[in-house]
Amino acid sequence: ASGFIAGADVREFERITDPVRATELAQLGQQVCARLAGLPFPSVAVIHGFCLGGGLELALACTYRLAREDSATRLGLPEVRLGIHPGFAGSVRLPPLVGDLAALDMMLTGRTVSAREARRLGLVDEIVPERHLLHAAETFLKSGKPRRKAPWYRQVPGWKPLRTLVVRLFAPRVRRKAPPDHYPAPWRVLDLWRERATEEQEAQSLGELLVSRSSRNLVHVFLLGEELKRRGKSQAHGVEHVHVIGAGVMGADIAIWAALKGFRVSLQDQKPEILARAMKKAHGFFKSKLKEPRAVQEAMDRFMPDLEGHGLKRADLVIEAIVEQVEPKRELFRLVEQKVRPQTLLATNTSSIPLEEIGAALKDPSRLVGLHFFNPVAQMQLVEIVRGAQSSEESLARARAFTGAIERLPLDVKSSPGFLVNRILMPYLIEAVKLVEEGVGITTIDQAATEFGMPMGPIELADSVGLDICLSVAEELSEPLHMEVPDKLRELVGQGHLGRKTGQGFYRYNARGRRESPPPDKTAADIPITERLVLRLLNEAMACLRAGVVADADAVDAGMVYGTGFAPFLGGPMSYIDSLGVTGISHSLHRLSQEYGPRFKPDAGWSQPELLQRHRLSSNPP
Numbered sequence: 096a097s098g099f100i101a102g103a104d105v106r107e108f109e110r111i112t113d114p115v116r117a118t119e120l121a122q123l124g125q126q127v128c129a130r131l132a133g134l135p136f137p138s139v140a141v142i143h144g145f146c147l148g149g150g151l152e153l154a155l156a157c158t159y160r161l162a163r164e165d166s167a168t169r170l171g172l173p174e175v176r177l178g179i180h181p182g183f184a185g186s187v188r189l190p191p192l193v194g195d196l197a198a199l200d201m202m203l204t205g206r207t208v209s210a211r212e213a214r215r216l217g218l219v220d221e222i223v224p225e226r227h228l229l230h231a232a233e234t235f236l237k238s239g240k241p242r243r244k245a246p247w248y249r250q251v252p253g254w255k256p257l258r259t260l261v262v263r264l265f266a267p268r269v270r271r272k273a274p275p276d277h278y279p280a281p282w283r284v285l286d287l288w289r290e291r292a293t294e295e296q297e298a299q300s301l302g303e304l305l306v307s308r309s310s311r312n313l314v315h316v317f318l319l320g321e322e323l324k325r326r327g328k329s330q331a332h333g334v335e336h337v338h339v340i341g342a343g344v345m346g347a348d349i350a351i352w353a354a355l356k357g358f359r360v361s362l363q364d365q366k367p368e369i370l371a372r373a374m375k376k377a378h379g380f381f382k383s384k385l386k387e388p389r390a391v392q393e394a395m396d397r398f399m400p401d402l403e404g405h406g407l408k409r410a411d412l413v414i415e416a417i418v419e420q421v422e423p424k425r426e427l428f429r430l431v432e433q434k435v436r437p438q439t440l441l442a443t444n445t446s447s448i449p450l451e452e453i454g455a456a457l458k459d460p461s462r463l464v465g466l467h468f469f470n471p472v473a474q475m476q477l478v479e480i481v482r483g484a485q486s487s488e489e490s491l492a493r494a495r496a497f498t499g500a501i502e503r504l505p506l507d508v509k510s511s512p513g514f515l516v517n518r519i520l521m522p523y524l525i526e527a528v529k530l531v532e533e534g535v536g537i538t539t540i541d542q543a544a545t546e547f548g549m550p551m552g553p554i555e556l557a558d559s560v561g562l563d564i565c566l567s568v569a570e571e572l573s574e575p576l577h578m579e580v581p582d583k584l585r586e587l588v589g590q591g592h593l594g595r596k597t598g599q600g601f602y603r604y605n606a607r608g609r610r611e612s613p614p615p616d617k618t619a620a621d622i623p624i625t626e627r628l629v630l631r632l633l634n635e636a637m638a639c640l641r642a643g644v645v646a647d648a649d650a651v652d653a654g655m656v657y658g659t660g661f662a663p664f665l666g667g668p669m670s671y672i673d674s675l676g677v678t679g680i681s682h683s684l685h686r687l688s689q690e691y692g693p694r695f696k697p698d699a700g701w702s703q704p705e706l707l708q709r710h711r712l713s714s715n716p717p
């Protein structure tokens with residue numbers, strides 16, 4: 096029912112440890128496809144729903160491909176996302192069918208295409224409504240038409256003298272997303288294509304990649320995401336109408352996202368101009384995502400600005416995203432509780448305030464949970480489901496289900512300072528600011544982090560989140576977690592330099608929010624920048640695990656990869672710790688603590704190796 100073939104069972108990959116065996120298995124797949132391709136009569140693949148990876152490779156071995164006219168039909172070769180490439184001759188059969196550039200694009204990005212786009216590319220021969228499928232298949236089989244071939248001009252980039260040039264054109268784009276040391280798979284795709292590789296070479300290369308560290312970790316991350324998705328599906332949320340309060344950076348984005356995903360949304364703010372800005376943003380966002388004017392209009396109809404808070408009476412879920420201060424939040428929830436219906440679920444997007452403190456304002460604190468989204472909402476898939484001491488199981492289950500319904504990943508965390516992700520991130524950000532105070536250039540710091548594999552550097556991240564938010568989180572965490580708040584951060588916030596949103600933070604931004612290049616740095620060559628940043632992060636990750644903020648090591652990995660983009664090829668902080676070895680890390684922490692002070696003192700968790708045992712997100716909540 097879910098489609099044609101959605102590809103391999105990824106769980107099987109983890110059981111294959113020998114590259115030779117992996118190559119043999121790919122060859123078996125190739126043989127099956129070759130038998131299909133070599134039949135003495137034509138064959139047709141009739142495709143509906145998912146047709147991915149090995150599934151598409153099987154379809155490619157047929158003479159013809161028909162796709163059911165249906166918005167759910169998706170075709171693609173997403174292998175690179177798991178650190179591998181096609182292994183059932185897909186890299187050989189795709190280019191002649193759709194042309195070299197389209198084939199490279201599909202294999203390098205792993206993106207999936209709709210039936211309509213597949214038709215345009217020549218990946219399928221025809222799109223047919225369900226009721227005509229059999230008839231169309233028969234017609235194709237009897238037609239005697241030759242197998243489709245891309246027109247000559249789409250094969251020009253594959254001419255031998257041009258191939259090296261084409262690879263050179265693709266390389267910068269690939270390098271930006273996938274540096275070769277971290278993500279070898281797309282580079283292998285380019286190699287195979289340039290060399291016009293045979294099926295045998297494809298299988299050989301796949302065998303090596305399948306057992307590589309990069310692929311192992313990407314598979315680990317993928318499976319964690321699947322597990323979180325499953326959790327978001329297993330209960331009922333009973334939500335039709337969402338009321339969001341606070342239309343700032345986060346509130347507006349949460350409201351817009353929920354409306355995009357089909358919910359009726361009212362968005363409240365004290366200031367009409369902020370609501371107007373949110374409406375404009377919503378329209379632009381819906382247009383870019385939905386394209387069709389009717390769908391855009393429908394989404395706008397679901398999205399209501401609500402200065403007075405009329406939506407509260409009808410809301411099934413209220414999400415608060417106002418300033419990060421306890422008193423205003425309490426005050427607000429006191430009023431909200433008076434207006435909503437008894438079954439309405441209440442949620443706060445607070446980044447750092449313990450739920451119990453906010454819940455103290457409520458007559459029934461069991462209905463309050465944390466729904467902690469990450470910035471930007473449209474890109475970061477994670478939502479921390481924060482369990483306060485009084486949150487009821489039912490409230491938590493509904494929050495998880497709602498998160499799943501808006502296609503985000505719910506991760507259970509205990510209400511404790513900074514929850515999981517911000518707590519782990521904060522020492523890393525603070526260390527970055529300390530490096531600035533020591534005179535290290537901001538671009539040098541950011542570059543060290545991106546070279547390690549982070550999607551953006553800590554300084555740029557702080558600027559994007561907002562230095563005021565960073566400061567209030569740092570202050571909230573400073574006492575319970577003994578984290579120091581750097582003066583530099585206070586200074587910038589004091590001057591009103593709050594980051595991207597005010598046009599200046601550590602960096603300067605132009606009117607369109609683009610970062611201006613700062614003057615070149617004087618580099619501090621003898622300072623171990625990457626080590627200092629990363630070890631503070633790992634030490635805090637270990638502290639969270641020991642303190643039971645989440646249920647197990649896998650939850651730490653899932654949180655950091657899906658909430659911050661932590662280097663997916665490393666599998667998350669805990670997988671990275673596993674690969675480096677606990678002893679080595681605690682050794683380095685000791686050394687740094689002697690040189691730089693007690694903030695590097697190894698957490699007690701380093702001497703409890705059992706903590707690292709993986710459970711693929713054990714079912715016990717934290």
Ligand code: NAI
Pocket residue numbers: 340341342343344345346363364365366369415416417418419420423427444445446447467468469470559560561564
């Ligand atoms: P913001 O300052 O951009 O927006 C807050 C909005 O709330 C403003 O538009 C303000 O007019 C409105 N507001 C304040 N009091 C109100 C009230 N009583 N009734 C109605 N509207 C009111 O703040 P931002 O960054 O969106 O943060 C909101 C919450 O989300 C905070 O709790 C923050 O910790 C949390 N958060 C922020 C993240 C970030 O990256 N900025 C990430 C995750 C959570």
